[in-house]
Amino acid sequence: MPELPEVETVRRELVPLLTSRRITRVEIYWHRLIDRPAPEIFVQHLVGTSITALRRRGKYLIFDLDSGEHWLIHLRMTGQIYVRQAQAPIDAHTHARVYLDDGGVIHYRDQRKFGRFYLVRDEDQVVGDLGPEPLSEDWQPEDLAERIRGRRARIKTLLLDQRVVAGLGNIYADEALFLARIHPACEGGRLTEAQVRRLHRAIRQVLLEALRARGSTMSTYIPPSERRGEYQQQRRVYRRKGQPCPVCGTPIEHMKLSGRSTYFCPRCQPFSC
DNA sequence: ACCACAACCTGGCCGC
DNA sequence: TGCGGCCAGGTTGTGG
The missing domain is CATH 3.20.190.10 (MutM-like, N-terminal)
Structure with a gap:
Protein backbone atom coordinates (compact mmCIF):
# COMPACT_ATOMS: atom_id res chain seq x y z
CA MET A 1 0.00 0.00 0.00
CA GLY A 128 21.20 -2.64 -0.54
CA ASP A 129 19.60 -3.46 -3.89
CA LEU A 130 17.26 -0.48 -4.00
CA GLY A 131 17.63 1.98 -6.84
CA PRO A 132 18.11 5.72 -6.32
CA GLU A 133 15.84 7.97 -4.28
CA PRO A 134 13.68 9.80 -6.82
CA LEU A 135 13.52 12.98 -4.75
CA SER A 136 17.25 13.18 -4.17
CA GLU A 137 19.05 16.01 -5.94
CA ASP A 138 21.47 13.66 -7.61
CA TRP A 139 18.88 11.53 -9.32
CA GLN A 140 19.18 12.51 -12.97
CA PRO A 141 17.38 11.49 -16.18
CA GLU A 142 20.63 9.82 -17.30
CA ASP A 143 20.44 7.43 -14.34
CA LEU A 144 16.89 6.43 -15.23
CA ALA A 145 17.91 6.02 -18.87
CA GLU A 146 20.82 3.81 -17.90
CA ARG A 147 18.70 1.53 -15.73
CA ILE A 148 16.07 0.92 -18.39
CA ARG A 149 18.45 0.79 -21.35
CA GLY A 150 18.04 -2.42 -23.29
CA ARG A 151 15.21 -3.65 -21.07
CA ARG A 152 12.36 -5.22 -22.98
CA ALA A 153 9.88 -5.15 -20.10
CA ARG A 154 7.06 -2.66 -20.17
CA ILE A 155 7.84 0.69 -18.68
CA LYS A 156 5.20 0.38 -15.96
CA THR A 157 6.66 -2.94 -14.84
CA LEU A 158 10.10 -1.34 -14.72
CA LEU A 159 8.81 1.57 -12.61
CA LEU A 160 7.48 -0.93 -10.08
CA ASP A 161 10.90 -2.62 -9.94
CA GLN A 162 12.48 -1.04 -6.86
CA ARG A 163 15.97 -1.48 -8.34
CA VAL A 164 15.15 0.95 -11.14
CA VAL A 165 13.95 3.67 -8.80
CA ALA A 166 12.95 3.29 -5.15
CA GLY A 167 9.54 4.15 -3.81
CA LEU A 168 7.05 4.03 -6.67
CA GLY A 169 4.05 1.74 -6.44
CA ASN A 170 0.92 1.15 -8.45
CA ILE A 171 -0.73 4.55 -7.92
CA TYR A 172 2.23 6.81 -8.58
CA ALA A 173 3.60 4.72 -11.45
CA ASP A 174 0.32 5.23 -13.33
CA GLU A 175 0.12 8.89 -12.40
CA ALA A 176 3.71 9.55 -13.49
CA LEU A 177 3.22 7.79 -16.84
CA PHE A 178 0.11 9.88 -17.46
CA LEU A 179 1.95 13.13 -16.74
CA ALA A 180 4.79 12.01 -18.99
CA ARG A 181 2.29 11.06 -21.74
CA ILE A 182 3.74 7.56 -22.05
CA HIS A 183 1.63 4.44 -22.54
CA PRO A 184 2.28 2.05 -19.62
CA ALA A 185 2.76 -0.92 -21.94
CA CYS A 186 5.58 0.69 -23.92
CA GLU A 187 8.78 -1.31 -23.99
CA GLY A 188 11.05 0.39 -21.44
CA GLY A 189 14.24 0.20 -23.48
CA ARG A 190 12.57 1.82 -26.48
CA LEU A 191 11.66 5.10 -24.82
CA THR A 192 13.22 8.10 -26.52
CA GLU A 193 15.57 10.39 -24.65
CA ALA A 194 12.83 13.01 -24.52
CA GLN A 195 10.38 10.50 -23.05
CA VAL A 196 12.83 9.43 -20.38
CA ARG A 197 13.42 13.05 -19.47
CA ARG A 198 9.67 13.67 -19.24
CA LEU A 199 9.22 10.56 -17.13
CA HIS A 200 11.98 11.55 -14.74
CA ARG A 201 10.38 14.94 -14.29
CA ALA A 202 6.86 13.47 -13.96
CA ILE A 203 7.95 11.04 -11.25
CA ARG A 204 9.33 13.88 -9.17
CA GLN A 205 6.30 16.06 -9.75
CA VAL A 206 3.81 13.34 -8.77
CA LEU A 207 5.75 12.38 -5.66
CA LEU A 208 6.11 16.01 -4.54
CA GLU A 209 2.41 16.69 -5.11
CA ALA A 210 1.48 13.58 -3.16
CA LEU A 211 3.86 14.47 -0.36
CA ARG A 212 2.26 17.89 -0.10
CA ALA A 213 -1.13 16.16 0.26
CA ARG A 214 0.37 13.79 2.86
CA GLY A 215 -0.13 10.80 0.57
CA SER A 216 -3.24 8.92 -0.49
CA THR A 217 -5.76 7.41 1.89
CA MET A 218 -7.49 4.83 -0.31
CA SER A 219 -8.79 2.31 2.21
CA THR A 220 -6.69 0.93 5.01
CA TYR A 221 -3.77 3.31 4.98
CA ILE A 222 -4.06 6.05 7.58
CA PRO A 223 -1.08 8.09 8.76
CA PRO A 224 -0.15 7.92 12.48
CA SER A 225 -1.95 11.17 13.26
CA GLU A 226 -5.16 9.87 11.68
CA ARG A 227 -5.26 12.99 9.55
CA ARG A 228 -5.95 11.27 6.28
CA GLY A 229 -3.83 11.83 3.21
CA GLU A 230 -5.62 13.76 0.49
CA TYR A 231 -3.84 12.87 -2.72
CA GLN A 232 -6.62 10.44 -3.74
CA GLN A 233 -8.68 13.52 -4.61
CA GLN A 234 -5.95 14.68 -7.01
CA ARG A 235 -5.47 11.41 -8.89
CA ARG A 236 -5.61 11.95 -12.62
CA VAL A 237 -6.05 8.36 -13.80
CA TYR A 238 -5.63 5.82 -11.00
CA ARG A 239 -8.95 4.01 -10.37
CA ARG A 240 -10.78 6.43 -12.62
CA LYS A 241 -11.84 3.99 -15.34
CA GLY A 242 -14.48 5.51 -17.59
CA GLN A 243 -14.12 8.98 -16.13
CA PRO A 244 -12.94 11.81 -18.41
CA CYS A 245 -9.24 12.45 -18.75
CA PRO A 246 -8.49 15.75 -17.00
CA VAL A 247 -6.57 16.93 -20.07
CA CYS A 248 -8.60 15.80 -23.10
CA GLY A 249 -11.84 14.36 -21.72
CA THR A 250 -11.36 10.91 -23.26
CA PRO A 251 -12.60 8.16 -20.90
CA ILE A 252 -9.79 6.64 -18.84
CA GLU A 253 -9.06 3.02 -19.72
CA HIS A 254 -8.06 0.10 -17.56
CA MET A 255 -5.82 -2.87 -18.30
CA LYS A 256 -3.86 -5.53 -16.42
CA LEU A 257 -0.09 -5.32 -16.67
CA SER A 258 1.99 -8.02 -14.98
CA GLY A 259 -0.96 -8.71 -12.76
CA ARG A 260 -1.43 -5.11 -11.63
CA SER A 261 -4.40 -2.87 -12.36
CA THR A 262 -3.28 -0.11 -14.73
CA TYR A 263 -5.07 3.09 -15.72
CA PHE A 264 -4.23 5.44 -18.58
CA CYS A 265 -5.66 7.88 -21.10
CA PRO A 266 -5.64 6.25 -24.55
CA ARG A 267 -5.42 9.64 -26.25
CA CYS A 268 -2.77 11.38 -24.13
CA GLN A 269 -0.75 8.16 -23.80
CA PRO A 270 -0.81 6.61 -27.28
CA PHE A 271 0.68 3.17 -27.75
CA SER A 272 3.14 4.40 -30.37
CA CYS A 273 6.18 2.56 -29.21
C1' DA B 1 16.01 -11.21 -18.48
C1' DC B 2 11.36 -11.80 -19.40
C1' DC B 3 6.49 -13.42 -18.24
C1' DA B 4 2.81 -15.67 -15.87
C1' DC B 5 1.40 -17.20 -11.75
C1' DA B 6 1.26 -18.45 -6.93
C1' DA B 7 2.05 -17.32 -2.34
C1' DC B 8 1.74 -14.54 1.64
C1' DC B 9 -3.18 -12.59 4.38
C1' DT B 10 -7.76 -10.39 5.41
C1' DG B 11 -11.78 -7.99 4.36
C1' DG B 12 -14.85 -5.31 1.27
C1' DC B 13 -17.83 -5.42 -2.46
C1' DC B 14 -20.70 -7.27 -6.18
C1' DG B 15 -23.79 -10.40 -8.30
C1' DC B 16 -26.78 -14.21 -7.72
C1' DT C 1 -28.49 -13.56 4.59
C1' DG C 2 -25.18 -16.33 2.48
C1' DC C 3 -21.82 -17.78 -0.78
C1' DG C 4 -18.55 -17.57 -4.48
C1' DG C 5 -15.57 -14.77 -6.96
C1' DC C 6 -12.93 -10.79 -7.57
C1' DC C 7 -10.45 -6.89 -5.91
C1' DA C 8 -6.80 -4.36 -3.03
C1' DG C 9 -1.33 0.85 -2.43
C1' DG C 10 3.83 -4.93 -2.19
C1' DT C 11 7.36 -8.32 -2.58
C1' DT C 12 9.35 -12.84 -3.43
C1' DG C 13 9.88 -17.24 -5.42
C1' DT C 14 8.98 -20.80 -9.01
C1' DG C 15 8.91 -22.56 -13.52
C1' DG C 16 8.94 -21.87 -18.43
Whole structure:
Protein backbone atom coordinates (compact mmCIF):
# COMPACT_ATOMS: atom_id res chain seq x y z
CA MET A 1 0.00 0.00 0.00
CA PRO A 2 2.00 2.80 1.16
CA GLU A 3 4.33 4.13 -1.47
CA LEU A 4 7.05 6.72 -0.94
CA PRO A 5 4.78 9.69 -0.08
CA GLU A 6 2.83 7.70 2.49
CA VAL A 7 5.94 6.24 4.12
CA GLU A 8 7.59 9.65 4.20
CA THR A 9 4.45 11.11 5.79
CA VAL A 10 4.55 8.41 8.45
CA ARG A 11 8.21 9.16 9.06
CA ARG A 12 7.67 12.89 9.44
CA GLU A 13 4.84 12.37 11.88
CA LEU A 14 6.84 9.90 13.96
CA VAL A 15 10.10 11.86 14.18
CA PRO A 16 9.04 14.22 17.00
CA LEU A 17 7.46 11.36 18.95
CA LEU A 18 10.30 8.86 18.69
CA THR A 19 13.61 10.66 18.35
CA SER A 20 15.82 10.08 21.43
CA ARG A 21 13.28 7.72 23.00
CA ARG A 22 14.60 4.60 24.72
CA ILE A 23 12.82 1.30 24.13
CA THR A 24 11.85 -0.34 27.42
CA ARG A 25 9.77 -3.31 26.33
CA VAL A 26 8.82 -5.10 23.11
CA GLU A 27 5.82 -7.39 22.61
CA ILE A 28 5.39 -9.43 19.42
CA TYR A 29 2.00 -11.07 19.02
CA TRP A 30 2.61 -12.66 15.61
CA HIS A 31 6.14 -14.00 15.20
CA ARG A 32 6.31 -14.10 11.41
CA LEU A 33 6.23 -10.31 11.50
CA ILE A 34 9.97 -10.52 12.26
CA ASP A 35 11.89 -11.34 9.11
CA ARG A 36 15.26 -11.42 10.88
CA PRO A 37 16.85 -12.23 13.25
CA ALA A 38 14.83 -14.82 15.23
CA PRO A 39 12.00 -13.07 17.12
CA GLU A 40 13.56 -13.68 20.56
CA ILE A 41 16.86 -12.17 19.43
CA PHE A 42 15.02 -9.27 17.83
CA VAL A 43 13.28 -8.43 21.11
CA GLN A 44 16.42 -8.96 23.17
CA HIS A 45 18.48 -6.62 21.00
CA LEU A 46 15.84 -3.90 20.74
CA VAL A 47 15.10 -3.54 24.44
CA GLY A 48 17.34 -0.96 26.12
CA THR A 49 18.39 0.82 22.93
CA SER A 50 17.58 4.43 22.08
CA ILE A 51 16.30 5.68 18.74
CA THR A 52 18.83 8.20 17.44
CA ALA A 53 17.23 8.91 14.06
CA LEU A 54 14.31 7.90 11.89
CA ARG A 55 15.03 7.74 8.17
CA ARG A 56 13.36 6.44 5.01
CA ARG A 57 14.83 4.54 2.10
CA GLY A 58 12.38 3.73 -0.70
CA LYS A 59 9.35 2.32 1.09
CA TYR A 60 11.35 1.26 4.17
CA LEU A 61 11.39 3.10 7.48
CA ILE A 62 14.77 2.89 9.20
CA PHE A 63 15.19 3.43 12.93
CA ASP A 64 18.83 4.10 13.80
CA LEU A 65 19.63 2.72 17.25
CA ASP A 66 22.41 3.73 19.62
CA SER A 67 23.52 0.10 19.65
CA GLY A 68 24.70 0.57 16.07
CA GLU A 69 21.94 -1.67 14.75
CA HIS A 70 19.05 -0.58 12.53
CA TRP A 71 15.41 -1.51 12.91
CA LEU A 72 13.72 -1.52 9.50
CA ILE A 73 9.99 -1.71 8.82
CA HIS A 74 8.28 -2.34 5.50
CA LEU A 75 4.52 -1.71 5.67
CA ARG A 76 3.75 -3.58 2.43
CA MET A 77 0.01 -3.30 1.71
CA THR A 78 -1.74 -2.59 5.00
CA GLY A 79 0.85 -1.88 7.69
CA GLN A 80 0.16 1.02 10.05
CA ILE A 81 2.24 2.56 12.81
CA TYR A 82 1.01 4.90 15.49
CA VAL A 83 1.92 5.95 19.00
CA ARG A 84 -0.50 5.72 21.92
CA GLN A 85 -0.37 6.09 25.67
CA ALA A 86 0.25 2.95 27.70
CA GLN A 87 -3.37 2.49 28.80
CA ALA A 88 -4.74 2.74 25.25
CA PRO A 89 -6.58 -0.35 24.04
CA ILE A 90 -5.16 -2.56 21.29
CA ASP A 91 -6.95 -2.40 17.94
CA ALA A 92 -7.71 -5.50 15.91
CA HIS A 93 -4.78 -6.76 13.77
CA THR A 94 -2.15 -5.27 16.08
CA HIS A 95 0.88 -7.56 15.87
CA ALA A 96 3.46 -5.75 17.97
CA ARG A 97 3.85 -3.05 20.60
CA VAL A 98 7.06 -1.24 21.49
CA TYR A 99 7.09 0.62 24.80
CA LEU A 100 9.04 3.86 25.21
CA ASP A 101 10.65 5.54 28.20
CA ASP A 102 8.21 8.48 28.10
CA GLY A 103 5.08 6.36 28.46
CA GLY A 104 4.33 6.22 24.75
CA VAL A 105 3.77 2.91 23.00
CA ILE A 106 4.32 2.23 19.31
CA HIS A 107 1.52 0.07 17.86
CA TYR A 108 2.14 -1.92 14.69
CA ARG A 109 -1.09 -2.92 12.98
CA ASP A 110 -1.42 -4.85 9.74
CA GLN A 111 -4.61 -6.40 8.48
CA ARG A 112 -3.04 -8.51 5.75
CA LYS A 113 0.14 -9.38 7.67
CA PHE A 114 2.45 -8.71 4.72
CA GLY A 115 4.57 -6.12 6.53
CA ARG A 116 7.92 -7.10 8.07
CA PHE A 117 10.41 -5.97 10.74
CA TYR A 118 14.17 -6.40 10.34
CA LEU A 119 17.01 -5.79 12.79
CA VAL A 120 20.44 -5.63 11.18
CA ARG A 121 23.84 -4.09 11.77
CA ASP A 122 24.33 -3.39 8.07
CA GLU A 123 21.16 -1.91 6.57
CA ASP A 124 22.32 -2.80 3.08
CA GLN A 125 21.47 -6.40 3.89
CA VAL A 126 17.87 -5.21 3.48
CA VAL A 127 17.93 -2.08 1.31
CA GLY A 128 21.20 -2.64 -0.54
CA ASP A 129 19.60 -3.46 -3.89
CA LEU A 130 17.26 -0.48 -4.00
CA GLY A 131 17.63 1.98 -6.84
CA PRO A 132 18.11 5.72 -6.32
CA GLU A 133 15.84 7.97 -4.28
CA PRO A 134 13.68 9.80 -6.82
CA LEU A 135 13.52 12.98 -4.75
CA SER A 136 17.25 13.18 -4.17
CA GLU A 137 19.05 16.01 -5.94
CA ASP A 138 21.47 13.66 -7.61
CA TRP A 139 18.88 11.53 -9.32
CA GLN A 140 19.18 12.51 -12.97
CA PRO A 141 17.38 11.49 -16.18
CA GLU A 142 20.63 9.82 -17.30
CA ASP A 143 20.44 7.43 -14.34
CA LEU A 144 16.89 6.43 -15.23
CA ALA A 145 17.91 6.02 -18.87
CA GLU A 146 20.82 3.81 -17.90
CA ARG A 147 18.70 1.53 -15.73
CA ILE A 148 16.07 0.92 -18.39
CA ARG A 149 18.45 0.79 -21.35
CA GLY A 150 18.04 -2.42 -23.29
CA ARG A 151 15.21 -3.65 -21.07
CA ARG A 152 12.36 -5.22 -22.98
CA ALA A 153 9.88 -5.15 -20.10
CA ARG A 154 7.06 -2.66 -20.17
CA ILE A 155 7.84 0.69 -18.68
CA LYS A 156 5.20 0.38 -15.96
CA THR A 157 6.66 -2.94 -14.84
CA LEU A 158 10.10 -1.34 -14.72
CA LEU A 159 8.81 1.57 -12.61
CA LEU A 160 7.48 -0.93 -10.08
CA ASP A 161 10.90 -2.62 -9.94
CA GLN A 162 12.48 -1.04 -6.86
CA ARG A 163 15.97 -1.48 -8.34
CA VAL A 164 15.15 0.95 -11.14
CA VAL A 165 13.95 3.67 -8.80
CA ALA A 166 12.95 3.29 -5.15
CA GLY A 167 9.54 4.15 -3.81
CA LEU A 168 7.05 4.03 -6.67
CA GLY A 169 4.05 1.74 -6.44
CA ASN A 170 0.92 1.15 -8.45
CA ILE A 171 -0.73 4.55 -7.92
CA TYR A 172 2.23 6.81 -8.58
CA ALA A 173 3.60 4.72 -11.45
CA ASP A 174 0.32 5.23 -13.33
CA GLU A 175 0.12 8.89 -12.40
CA ALA A 176 3.71 9.55 -13.49
CA LEU A 177 3.22 7.79 -16.84
CA PHE A 178 0.11 9.88 -17.46
CA LEU A 179 1.95 13.13 -16.74
CA ALA A 180 4.79 12.01 -18.99
CA ARG A 181 2.29 11.06 -21.74
CA ILE A 182 3.74 7.56 -22.05
CA HIS A 183 1.63 4.44 -22.54
CA PRO A 184 2.28 2.05 -19.62
CA ALA A 185 2.76 -0.92 -21.94
CA CYS A 186 5.58 0.69 -23.92
CA GLU A 187 8.78 -1.31 -23.99
CA GLY A 188 11.05 0.39 -21.44
CA GLY A 189 14.24 0.20 -23.48
CA ARG A 190 12.57 1.82 -26.48
CA LEU A 191 11.66 5.10 -24.82
CA THR A 192 13.22 8.10 -26.52
CA GLU A 193 15.57 10.39 -24.65
CA ALA A 194 12.83 13.01 -24.52
CA GLN A 195 10.38 10.50 -23.05
CA VAL A 196 12.83 9.43 -20.38
CA ARG A 197 13.42 13.05 -19.47
CA ARG A 198 9.67 13.67 -19.24
CA LEU A 199 9.22 10.56 -17.13
CA HIS A 200 11.98 11.55 -14.74
CA ARG A 201 10.38 14.94 -14.29
CA ALA A 202 6.86 13.47 -13.96
CA ILE A 203 7.95 11.04 -11.25
CA ARG A 204 9.33 13.88 -9.17
CA GLN A 205 6.30 16.06 -9.75
CA VAL A 206 3.81 13.34 -8.77
CA LEU A 207 5.75 12.38 -5.66
CA LEU A 208 6.11 16.01 -4.54
CA GLU A 209 2.41 16.69 -5.11
CA ALA A 210 1.48 13.58 -3.16
CA LEU A 211 3.86 14.47 -0.36
CA ARG A 212 2.26 17.89 -0.10
CA ALA A 213 -1.13 16.16 0.26
CA ARG A 214 0.37 13.79 2.86
CA GLY A 215 -0.13 10.80 0.57
CA SER A 216 -3.24 8.92 -0.49
CA THR A 217 -5.76 7.41 1.89
CA MET A 218 -7.49 4.83 -0.31
CA SER A 219 -8.79 2.31 2.21
CA THR A 220 -6.69 0.93 5.01
CA TYR A 221 -3.77 3.31 4.98
CA ILE A 222 -4.06 6.05 7.58
CA PRO A 223 -1.08 8.09 8.76
CA PRO A 224 -0.15 7.92 12.48
CA SER A 225 -1.95 11.17 13.26
CA GLU A 226 -5.16 9.87 11.68
CA ARG A 227 -5.26 12.99 9.55
CA ARG A 228 -5.95 11.27 6.28
CA GLY A 229 -3.83 11.83 3.21
CA GLU A 230 -5.62 13.76 0.49
CA TYR A 231 -3.84 12.87 -2.72
CA GLN A 232 -6.62 10.44 -3.74
CA GLN A 233 -8.68 13.52 -4.61
CA GLN A 234 -5.95 14.68 -7.01
CA ARG A 235 -5.47 11.41 -8.89
CA ARG A 236 -5.61 11.95 -12.62
CA VAL A 237 -6.05 8.36 -13.80
CA TYR A 238 -5.63 5.82 -11.00
CA ARG A 239 -8.95 4.01 -10.37
CA ARG A 240 -10.78 6.43 -12.62
CA LYS A 241 -11.84 3.99 -15.34
CA GLY A 242 -14.48 5.51 -17.59
CA GLN A 243 -14.12 8.98 -16.13
CA PRO A 244 -12.94 11.81 -18.41
CA CYS A 245 -9.24 12.45 -18.75
CA PRO A 246 -8.49 15.75 -17.00
CA VAL A 247 -6.57 16.93 -20.07
CA CYS A 248 -8.60 15.80 -23.10
CA GLY A 249 -11.84 14.36 -21.72
CA THR A 250 -11.36 10.91 -23.26
CA PRO A 251 -12.60 8.16 -20.90
CA ILE A 252 -9.79 6.64 -18.84
CA GLU A 253 -9.06 3.02 -19.72
CA HIS A 254 -8.06 0.10 -17.56
CA MET A 255 -5.82 -2.87 -18.30
CA LYS A 256 -3.86 -5.53 -16.42
CA LEU A 257 -0.09 -5.32 -16.67
CA SER A 258 1.99 -8.02 -14.98
CA GLY A 259 -0.96 -8.71 -12.76
CA ARG A 260 -1.43 -5.11 -11.63
CA SER A 261 -4.40 -2.87 -12.36
CA THR A 262 -3.28 -0.11 -14.73
CA TYR A 263 -5.07 3.09 -15.72
CA PHE A 264 -4.23 5.44 -18.58
CA CYS A 265 -5.66 7.88 -21.10
CA PRO A 266 -5.64 6.25 -24.55
CA ARG A 267 -5.42 9.64 -26.25
CA CYS A 268 -2.77 11.38 -24.13
CA GLN A 269 -0.75 8.16 -23.80
CA PRO A 270 -0.81 6.61 -27.28
CA PHE A 271 0.68 3.17 -27.75
CA SER A 272 3.14 4.40 -30.37
CA CYS A 273 6.18 2.56 -29.21
C1' DA B 1 16.01 -11.21 -18.48
C1' DC B 2 11.36 -11.80 -19.40
C1' DC B 3 6.49 -13.42 -18.24
C1' DA B 4 2.81 -15.67 -15.87
C1' DC B 5 1.40 -17.20 -11.75
C1' DA B 6 1.26 -18.45 -6.93
C1' DA B 7 2.05 -17.32 -2.34
C1' DC B 8 1.74 -14.54 1.64
C1' DC B 9 -3.18 -12.59 4.38
C1' DT B 10 -7.76 -10.39 5.41
C1' DG B 11 -11.78 -7.99 4.36
C1' DG B 12 -14.85 -5.31 1.27
C1' DC B 13 -17.83 -5.42 -2.46
C1' DC B 14 -20.70 -7.27 -6.18
C1' DG B 15 -23.79 -10.40 -8.30
C1' DC B 16 -26.78 -14.21 -7.72
C1' DT C 1 -28.49 -13.56 4.59
C1' DG C 2 -25.18 -16.33 2.48
C1' DC C 3 -21.82 -17.78 -0.78
C1' DG C 4 -18.55 -17.57 -4.48
C1' DG C 5 -15.57 -14.77 -6.96
C1' DC C 6 -12.93 -10.79 -7.57
C1' DC C 7 -10.45 -6.89 -5.91
C1' DA C 8 -6.80 -4.36 -3.03
C1' DG C 9 -1.33 0.85 -2.43
C1' DG C 10 3.83 -4.93 -2.19
C1' DT C 11 7.36 -8.32 -2.58
C1' DT C 12 9.35 -12.84 -3.43
C1' DG C 13 9.88 -17.24 -5.42
C1' DT C 14 8.98 -20.80 -9.01
C1' DG C 15 8.91 -22.56 -13.52
C1' DG C 16 8.94 -21.87 -18.43
